Amino acid sequence: MAEPLILLTVGLPWLGALLCWAAGDRHPRLQHTLAVSFSVAAGIAALLLIPFGYERPLVTLPIGGAFGDFTFSPDGLGVFLAAVATVIGSLAVIFSVDYMRGEAQLGRYYAFVLFFIGAMVGLVLTTNLLLMFVFWEITALTSYALISFHNDDPKAVAGGIKALIITQFGGLGLLIGALVLFAHTGSYDILAVIANPGLLPAGALAWMAFGCLAAAAAKSAQFPFQTWLPDAMEAPTPISALIHAATMVNAGVYLLARFFPAFEGVPGWREAVMAVGMLSALLAAVMAIVATDLKRVLAYSTVSQLGYMVYAVGAGGVFAAQFHLLSHSVFKALLFLGAGAVIHSVGTRDMRQMGGLGKKMPFVRLVFVIGALALAGLPVLNGFWSKELILEAGLEHGNPLWMLIVMLVVSGLTAFYTFRMVWLVFYGQQRAELHAHEAGTAMKVALAPLAFGTLTTWLLAGSFSRLLSESLPAHPISAHSTGEILLEVLTAPVTLIAVLVIGLGLAAWWQRDRLTGFAPALAGIGKAAANSFGFEAVNRAVVVVMEDSAEKLRSTQTGMLSWNVASLLVALIVVLAILALGVGLP
Amino acid sequence: MTISIPTTVIIMVLGLIGIGIYALLTTRHLLKVIVALQLLVKGAMLALVLAGRLTGQEDLGQSLAITVIIADTIVAVIGMALAVQVRRVIGTLDLRSLTSLRR
Incomplete structure (x- = not known):
């Protein structure tokens, strides 16, 4: 069946x-x-x-x-x-x-x-790890094709090519991992290596582990590859919601979680994963504070929340990471689709021109605020429970405390930029003459279940943990009932601190006028954040090098059939020579 | 001196493939390219039949050969149809002037 x-x-x-x-x-x-x-x-x-x-x-x-x-x-x-x-x-x-x-x-x-x-x-x-690599690249390819869907817009085309090149760059890591696995075990079976990491010598396992980390970082737009995701926002908004918030970018987190039992013992791997997650979460949150494009804010917040998940996997909280993945998929898809309804209605993505749209779009405002509260991590919504579980995981297994403190600070930043976003779009005075209308029926049909999910998916915690713990014997996940998990979260001291920090973030937004004294001090950080802290240059350099070398290789494409046949002949002779020299197949 | 049947076939295979590659390398005429491809593929097909014979899997070798015949026929037909279109649109069958796909 x-x-x-x-x-x-x-x-x-x-x-x-x-x-x-x-x-x-x-x-x-x-x-x-x-x-x-x-x-x-x-x-x-x-x-x-x-x-x-x-x-x-x-x-x-x-x-x-x-x-x-x-x-x-x-x-x-x-x-x-x-x-x-x-x-x-x-x-x-x-x-x-x-x-x-x-x-x-x-x-x-x-x-x-x-x-x-x-x-x-x-x-x-x-x-099958090879087949996984093939699917991995198909998702990258379709992502590229959809980012560049409006192929008469140079920005969309550039964004698509950037996303394609950077995710392919990371995909090489996965290919290396797959080939290393095949070279040592003679098969691409993932389950075998997860059940028994000793199949591979330590050095080979380390290659595979860090190859997969590179692949995951590129796919999930994590440090230092985080800059392709904001540029991918040229895609039609449903694509941003589906591919660049709810599914494809989770593939990296999935890969890390899937291989966690195998790579856990690799020296330095867990620390590296946690560092990647923490840096992504922190940098992206700061960038989200200064961004003015509605979809870019959401993109940065996606990078930041994915950073939480990656951090959680590194910290050993596989269940927390996956639970946050579920919550995040639901509320971020809701936020993106809500933003899509707004953008479709007013025809701009610049938040500085919006404002006061709530009165004209009450339904969209309602669902968007639900999603925003979940993103900020306020109690009762699904984002709260999963984020607290991640922070709790950061305390266990002797993980460094300073990383946890950074993550706590990020949760405050998250609350701050989330409220800034909601306020700029839906509340306050209208700043430009925009014609706004309420979302259409199909939009509402899509938004309502997501809003309902944002309010309720945390009730699935118990059955979700049972599903994961029973079907993943090698992973360190234990089954608890929903009540136990919720009680655990509520009584953890981290939760209290996190709620306080989130409240602090909110208070900072309400009292933003009084904080203007800090503005000059923070202007430098804001400027650096707007330039993605220089990592934009690194990413762009990768793209430019790729494009240049491709352009140079073009001269080998003579278009002359005789040349192609000659090179075929040369290749044939090389293969025959190798066979004649007796380099046997294993 | 007697020459065994496999040796004869191998000589034929090498001869067909050699002529095919030589023609592909030197010709500048699109129709001749199609003819050269036919020669090349016939050589490969013969090699398949021979390989089946030598390894005792005659049925496998021959069924593969039939598959090759079908694929090859399609290649020839489509190739010639393209040649007709090329002649109509570009006005020549000279390969040197058919590099417009490059850019």
Whole structure:
């Protein structure tokens, strides 16, 4: 029973992608209908798959020979992320019905969105590291194609290429990891190395561990690769919500969490992961305070919250990281889609021109404020519980205390920039003549479940921890009931401190007029933050070097067939020579 | 002196592939490129049949050869259709003037 469900969850979006594309751009209604129905069907299939997470059946697709069979196994981590990808994916598609109405080339749009959803499901369900790498790159490719969807806009094209190059750069780390695994075990089986990291010599395991860390940092827009995500905000907003907030950027956190039992013992790995997470969380939070573009603020906050998750994995809190991933996916998708409704309505992303929009868009304001409160980490909403669990994990396992203190400060910064954002958009005086209207029906249909989820997903803590602990025997996760987890959070001293810090962040925003005395002192930091602390230059250098070398390699493309045949011949001779010299295959 | 059948076939394979590659390297005419490709692929096909024979998997070698024939026919047909279009649009079949895809 699980086998067809797995194939359906991957296959339905891909089939839908083909059909949407084949339907042709002359039938936009048909395309909307096809996209919505296939993504919703995939979401249902993924939800039905969740109960199989406990049994972990192994589905094998024999492909014969060299690369090992393609295997899929739905365990707790996999089914949960597959459900997130397809359910939020279908909501983003529903939202797109309103948001993308009247746009040209819907076939291309929906085909890539659905292709992405299928690839994301495959990425989290497969247990073959090579296949995971393939899915990993498909998600990068679709992300690029969708960021650059408006391909007549040079900014969108540049943002897409930057995202593609940087995530590919990190993807090399995953490829190195996969090849190291294959070289030492003769297979790409992930489960084997997780169950027994001793399969690999310590040096090889370290290569794999740090390769995966590089891949995860690039994918999840973590330090020092954090600058591609804000530039990716040129994408249509449902794409930002789906790919750059709720799913693809989580792939890095997923990778770290998946391999945690194997890499845990690698010297320096956990510290490196925690440092990457902490730096990302801190730097991105500071950048979010000075940003004026609504979507860029959300992008920085995504980097910052992903930093929390990466930090949690490094700190040994795999459950806390995954629980925050769930919360974050829901409330950040809500915030992005809410921002999409605002942007669609007023036609600008500059928050300095907004203000007072709440009166004209009461529904959007309501759901946006719910999402913002969760992002700030205020009690009762899902972001509160998961963030507190992360901070608690930072206390355990002898983790450095100063890192925890930095993370606490970041939670205060988060509250500050979140309230700044909400205030600039929905409250205060209207600063420019903007024509605003309430969101459309399809938008509301997509926003309402997300708002409901933001209010309630923390109630799933108990069953979620049981799912993860039972299906991931190698991970340090113990099952607790929801009540136990909530009580644990409420009685932890860290929680009290965190709530105080968050309150301090809020107070700083309310009293911002009195704090103007500090402004000159902070201006330098603000300026550095606006320039991404110089890491923008590093990232841009990587992109420029790649583009330049590609341009230089162009001269090898003579376009002359004879040259191509000659090089084929040379390659053939080299292969024959190697075989003749007797370099045997293992 | 007797020459065994496999040796004969190997000589034929090498001859076909050699002629094919030589023609591909030297010709500048698009139709001749298609002919040269045919020669090259026929050589490879013969090698498949021979390999099947020598390893005792005749059925495998021959079924692969039939697959190659099908693929090769399609390549030839599409290649010639493209050649017709190239002649109509660009007005020549000289390979040196067909580098416009480069930029």
